[in-house]
Amino acid sequence: MASVKRKGILERLEAGEVIIGDGGYTMQLERRGYVKAGHWTPEAAVEHPEAVRQLHREFLRAGADVMQTYTFYSSDDKLDLSGNAPNVTCQQINEAGCDLAREVANEGGALVLAGVSQTPIYRDRSSEAQVKAIVKKQLGVFLRKDVDFLIAEYFASVEEAVWAVEVLVTSGKPVASTLCITPTGDHAGVSPAECAVRLVKAGAQMVGVNCHVDPTQCLQTVKLMKGGLDAAGLKAHLMIQPLGFHCPDAAAAGYIGLPEFPFGTSNTAGVQVVQPAGIAQCTLRDEAHNAGIPLHRAAALGSVAYHIRAIAEELAPERGVLPPASQKHGLWGSALEGSSKPYVKARASRAHWETLKPASGRPLCPSLSIPDA
Template sequence: MRVQSPFRTQKDSVAEKSGPVTAAIIMAPAKKVRTHAGKPCIIAHHVFVEFLMHACSFEAGRLTLRTFLQKEVALQSCQTVTYFCKLLLQNILERLDAGEVVIGDGGFVFALEKRGYVKAGPWTPEAAAEHPEAVRQLHREFLRAGSNVMQTFTFYASDDKLENRGNTQRFTGQQINEAACDLAREVANEGDALVAGGVSQTPSYLSCKSENDVKAIFKKQIDVFVQKSVDFLIAEYFEHVEEAEWAVQVLKTTGKPVAATLCIGPEGDLNGVSPGDCAVRLVKAGAQIVGINCHFDPDTCVKTVKMMKEGVEKAGLKAHYMTQPLAYHTPDCNRQGFIDLPEFPFSLEPRILSRWDMQKYAREAYNAGVRFIGGCCGFEPYHIRALAEELAPERGFLPAGSEKHGTWGSGLEMHTKPWVRARARRDYWEKLNPASGRPYCPSMSIPDGWGVTKGHADLMQQKEATSKDQLKALFDKASQGH
């Protein structure tokens, strides 16, 4: 099951011409899909060749399925092609309803901080307006790795966060949100992906501002998302289910599909609301997709989303489920997750998951009933490629990035050294317990665990930079063990 096609037009392969989804399925002699009625439908090889001839003869350069259909090329001569094209353009809920596996993208904030485009601390996404080429490139790498959802780089893009604790607001929230939407759409159109506009928790909520004040912040962001015609909306990275409910209620007013993810573990949100109860509240607020993102590793996130699923089913409700965990091992975290670890954020590298860990995560999430599977902080494109490769049998194709990646290390068969060639097998990598190379490195850390949350003086919003006196008080508190 390969992406590369024998069909070529000048320099461009089929995958480049018609998008990785179409190109990969063309390569198969037949493909089973399901109609809206749930009945199987066989799509033959010659059908896709006919579609390809239409697409590749239409115009030179890059041509995607989405733009091809927007040109209204006549496909009535083959009803199966017409059906399949419509299938690929279903919205997120229709895709999930049909049993499709949706692969999310990875961690923009951490990836761009490492590349020099995001400042650690505020973690705000000015790069969408300030360095669009960097954001565009990362979108493209995730797309090539197999993601079919491009999330707008709008994490912490609310005005109250952009002005918090001395962060100089060089761009308005509207400018950042507009630029992020444009970049996500540009790249999504290159590979038939969906665009998701995202909002996240706010300093205003932590500072005990009113429900109306917090909702007004979300409203400013979603006004841009609606104007830019994103495909669906995500309320992500919420430590308190109450604030996530408020976000979902605002997002629902758009009429677009809504996903909501909390950054919680099995202990629940920071007020002690269980994962099951959190999920029920989010579904009742209007979220059709619920799940977990960030703060915890894949094992913990899958465990927590199972608890959410149990709660929703026990309440007699229905939802789809998603996971977008960290790319770090965090078995020693407490309720607030990896931000309590002493290594956060600059020394987390020894905890990074391997690509083989990611394949295990993808399979476990799928077996748990999760069909929207992606990543958050620490996830690089090769991690997303691992998810897409593991779930290729279910999706029916490999990502474009697999062209340069041998499954389970098979590319090592070409290595010069014989002992490295001997590693070109699945059982070697599945059984390997990687060493860190740090002889005095502990396997676990003791989380800081200050336990502060909404309303605490140390979390209150202020536009001014943290003063030296405030910092000294924090240093003293830390040295005294809180």
Template sequence: MATAGGPSTKKGILERLDSGEVVIGDGGFLFTLEKRGYVKAGLWTPEAVVEHPNAVRQLHMEFLRAGSNVMQTFTFSASEDNMESKWEDINAAACDLAREVGAKGDALVAGGICQKSTYKHRKDEVRIKKIFRLQLEVFTRKNVDFVIAEYFEHAEEAVWAVEVLKETGKPVAATMCIGPEGDMNNVAPGACAVQLVKAGASIVGVNCRFGPTASLKTMKLMKEGLQAAGLTAHLMVQSLGFHTPDCGKGGFVDLPEYPFGMEPRVATRWDIQKYAREAYKLGVRFIGGCCGFEPYHIRAIAEELAPERGFLPPASEKHGSWGSGLDMHTKPWIRARARKEHWENLRPASGRPFCPSLSKPDA
């Protein structure tokens, strides 16, 4: 077993992806821990790793049992510009927690950095890269298995992040929080992917901001852009666990329901099984979730792709595939739901008779 800070003896992320293995990332720590009372919405800074480490540890464990084989450090926004003196302790503690839980299974640890609010006001490449490097120093000291630049809405800043992360010599993944319309500077998804690969990313894709349907559409455009440029890279998708067909270019943050009224939009486990299958058919092999994803969503990915992975996750011991288990129910009409056709074709009602099905995003 790998110990905190020690070298991993497991296959690396690129070895796994090169062999065609399906890698499942963990889910939405921020929204889940906020709902559980451990994180405050806003900058979503992850003080919980030092204030409530057992809560973070438990969520890592739930995602591991559900099928995740990547434990991403809970370090979103945990940088000098957002947290002053706390940021280094938080990054170190997050690495230790991810390594501790990852060692209980066949899981890798990924250190993650994200976009900086200062980019929009001052496009200071030197300053922003310095902030990235400070966070990266902790990941290097803790010897994470690979690094992720996630949640970037501007390709330029994402490229800066990749250029810094590749200095470690570890594999670099880069995901942008964009939809099919491209980044906030109108760089198309395909062009974003090309820039990230040329900067040194081995894995590219999208995370957050958009639901499964839009995220997969964006991935298709990224794949086409890479093919047109004669480039190759592994593909990664971590969509929202919410349905957001009505959001604009900025994604779900512009919906009036964000962040405290998103529950009516939560995807079912069957929606996520469909998402996992479509991602796989598209050629994506690093599949996970972001905000709104719960452990049962990750289990849905693991169950849908069990034939390809060759095994089911431990959490499936308490879940019947496509409703099996309901056939033991005392009510005959519920027993009749123990079949794939019922759940695969279900159009679930919201139960809110006076609510619109779609919203108008804020300007």
């Protein structure tokens, strides 16, 4: 599919635009019965393209500027582990993921972002050459499909992320990289500040964190990354990809160490889903703006269209537009003003939703979980 010429990601960021990405695919598709739990591989791009296409459209309608290809964990070694090979090949997934993202992006003028992620063979201490060969194979598809920019995401080790970035930058396209780390650093104990420096020196123009912790912890980590870049005299655009649910109790392993993972990560199981207002508070006019973080995207796990809409609503003054998904919802719940119930009508204000302290709703639920580790 031919791409439509539009301003590139770096051009938009350097002009001061705030970019909103899409939300989570794997968790939503697994909950809807399209993706195998456990390995979370993206076979749905080939087996159920209509499901992936629908999610893309939900995020686009909610206000996303970027459609990310559903190519998470689409490497040969991961597909072998999941039991999906040889019925579905990684090349088929990568090609279908690019086509679906481009199809929907063209419906709303969005950019297409293609991603690679951590590899199982790295954990087995495979060589740099082996890891880079996997990334290069995926990159070949992305170049043939002419995606707009690239990301190395969900890396627990900055060493492996750097290897991936070094391959992606050979494309000549803009490159982002996000790590699934906490303020304590990566799995080898490398600090967020040093991680950011290494990624930028490898060639990444956008760096940040993604989907092991919630918005608050993501922002803390990215602030440390920005501090490291400032101290080293390096420049990069910063981004966060937070979870769509709160997990302040998560340790260094993030939410996957909680006993609720993976089927209880919702407010029905005591892990509170992030309110739209909670996501919005991590956007431009709050701490993220002061920390110089202009690129935002919801997480690869747990976030849904209303999280994206909340970000788009909060940033409407800067962006000059509200997404069509806000017409029935209203900014900060203003649609509730028409309710016939006085107590619901009273909640039609920013003050109510911004100061809300949600509870789990379960009488015997503890306030925090205990990580397995």
